Amino acid sequence: MLTLHKTFWSNRLRLPVLLVAGSLTTMAGGVVAPVLPDVIGQLQFDPAVAGNLVSIHCLTIALFSPPLGILADRIGPVRVLVPSLVLYAVFGMAGAWIDSFEPLLATRALLGAASGGLAAASLGLLGRMYEGQARSRVMGYATSTLTITGILFPALGGWVGASNWRMAFLLYGLALPLALLASSVFPAHNSIVRQPSGKSRTQSNQQLLQVLKHPQTWRLLLSVALTSVAMYAVVIYAPIYLKETLGLGALMNGMVLASRALGAAFISAFGARQLASRLGPKKAIGVGLVLMAMTLVSIPFLHQLHWILVAAISFGAGFGIALPTLYNSLADCSPKDLRSSVLAAGTGAGFLGQFISPVLLGPVLELGMEWVFYAAAFVALTAGFLLRSPVNMKR
Numbered sequence: 001m002l003t004l005h006k007t008f009w010s011n012r013l014r015l016p017v018l019l020v021a022g023s024l025t026t027m028a029g030g031v032v033a034p035v036l037p038d039v040i041g042q043l044q045f046d047p048a049v050a051g052n053l054v055s056i057h058c059l060t061i062a063l064f065s066p067p068l069g070i071l072a073d074r075i076g077p078v079r080v081l082v083p084s085l086v087l088y089a090v091f092g093m094a095g096a097w098i099d100s101f102e103p104l105l106a107t108r109a110l111l112g113a114a115s116g117g118l119a120a121a122s123l124g125l126l127g128r129m130y131e132g133q134a135r136s137r138v139m140g141y142a143t144s145t146l147t148i149t150g151i152l153f154p155a156l157g158g159w160v161g162a163s164n165w166r167m168a169f170l171l172y173g174l175a176l177p178l179a180l181l182a183s184s185v186f187p188a189h190n191s192i193v194r195q196p197s198g199k200s201r202t203q204s205n206q207q208l209l210q211v212l213k214h215p216q217t218w219r220l221l222l223s224v225a226l227t228s229v230a231m232y233a234v235v236i237y238a239p240i241y242l243k244e245t246l247g248l249g250a251l252m253n254g255m256v257l258a259s260r261a262l263g264a265a266f267i268s269a270f271g272a273r274q275l276a277s278r279l280g281p282k283k284a285i286g287v288g289l290v291l292m293a294m295t296l297v298s299i300p301f302l303h304q305l306h307w308i309l310v311a312a313i314s315f316g317a318g319f320g321i322a323l324p325t326l327y328n329s330l331a332d333c334s335p336k337d338l339r340s341s342v343l344a345a346g347t348g349a350g351f352l353g354q355f356i357s358p359v360l361l362g363p364v365l366e367l368g369m370e371w372v373f374y375a376a377a378f379v380a381l382t383a384g385f386l387l388r389s390p391v392n393m394k395r
Contacts, residue, residue, distance in 0.1 A: 013185045014129070021081060021182065022122035023149040024088060024175060025115045028057045029354075030150065031157030031172075032095075033235050034254035035165035037243040042165070045101055048365045051236040051358030056105055057112025058232075058354035064116030065348065069123075077121040078186040084117030085179035092172020111172070119347075125186070151258045158254020165250065207335065212345060216333050219386050221349045223285070224326050226383035228353030230292055231319050233361055233376035234260060234312070238299070241369045246305065259309050263316025276325045282387050285329075288321030289384040293377035300370035322383075323350075 032039075033054050040050045072080040091110040098104045161168030211217055239253040248256070276284040295315040302308050330346045357376075364375045 013181065014125075017178065017182050017185055018122045018125055019145045020178060021085065021118050023145045024085075024178075025061065025119050026149045027153045027171070028061075028092075028111055028115050029054045029235065030153030030257075031160070031168050033257060034154055034158035034239055034250045035161035035168045036236070037240050037253070038161065038165040038250060040240070043099055043101070047240060048362040049358075050101070051362055053105060053108055054236050055232060055355045055358050056108045057115060058351040060109045060112030061116045061119065062348040062351040062355070064113040065120050068117045069120035072121050077125045078182070080117050081121035081125070081186070082179050082183050084114045084121060085175045085182060088114040088118060089173050089175040089179070092175070093170055096166040096169035151262050154257035155254045158250040158252070158257075162249060162251040168250075211333070211335070214333070217330070220326055220330050220333070221345060223383040223386050224323070224330075224346050225349040225353035225356070226379050226386075227289065227292075227319070227322050227326065228350045229357045229360060230289075230296065230376045230380040230383070231323075232354040232357035233296070233372060233379075234315060236358055237361070237369065237372050238312075241299070241373075242308065244369065245303065246308070248305070252305070256308060256312050259312040260316040260319075263313035263320060275321060276328065281325050281329045281332075284325045285322050285387055286384045288318045288323075288325065289380045291315075291318030292322065293318075293380040296373045296377035296380065299373045 036050065036054055039045065039053070040047055045053075068080055068084075088111060091107050091114055094107045095104055098107065157168045157171065160171060212221075235257060238256060239248075239250075242248040242253060242256065275287065278284075279287065292315055295311050295318065298311055299308075302311055327346055360379075361372050361375055364371050
């Protein structure tokens, strides 16, 4: 009887554990972004390069997710998930005791590598546990969880780090009890394996290469990357700018970033699909990118908090229109049996864009903080210009 009871609760807890584990990828940068101005001020970091502390994990997520996904297929996703949770906690919390830029940057990079393991293992398990409509439903749950945590984590980081920025880094320790829970509900010997398709690996690789080389695909991927560059400019530089101009602390900066995510969550859930259906994918993406650009340009002219919050929500709405429509277009231009691989390439492009954001925009700081937002607006418009080509959005 006790065994049956334990099995029942293990089965009930598996989906929540995977959803929470996957959402930790948004926590990697979300809890630190609001306290970045305090880190820069107390440790005397150069603002032009300090933005990499919030974006370096994006590069290592993009680099480590594919090989860790292959490893998960070979040894089992659980054997990747649990160690990744432990390493996530260790590398994340280490930042609370580091005062030098290079070691702190290294731990942030290692945090991203662990996040890559979380993304690969959690999505791998979801893909193996569910089929058909059930899989579509849980993937929807995963998207909703990422959106919600994208709102909560910046606010939580700002609240916890309001008194001392080092406390925000300790939030990564939440991964430790989750690792214990995951090892309990997913025994190491448990293997949830899907049967391989009849197509050979060589044939699949050749077809995937053809899809990725198609102009329609790489333009979409490049647009995803540039959209992420513009989006992350707000995550990194808006808190710095708002502290300098309005004297906002970590808590209020967290609220501004949460407002951005709120706008994205609302429009992506209730407006993006309808807009794309009415205008077509290319025009809908253009509307979202133009809204992002207009909001970015307006930031230096706003000097009251309520207008800043309105701008953050508007920016998030533009992002919430553009990015989901870009991903839907990527799905439309790929065969069903390669759709996961193509969308994974889109995820990698997005994380690379987030990483490149401070590298590309950091030097613009020499002209003044406002020029960073103007440059980010130009990047957003460039992403839309790429899709003005006569290439169809559907095959």
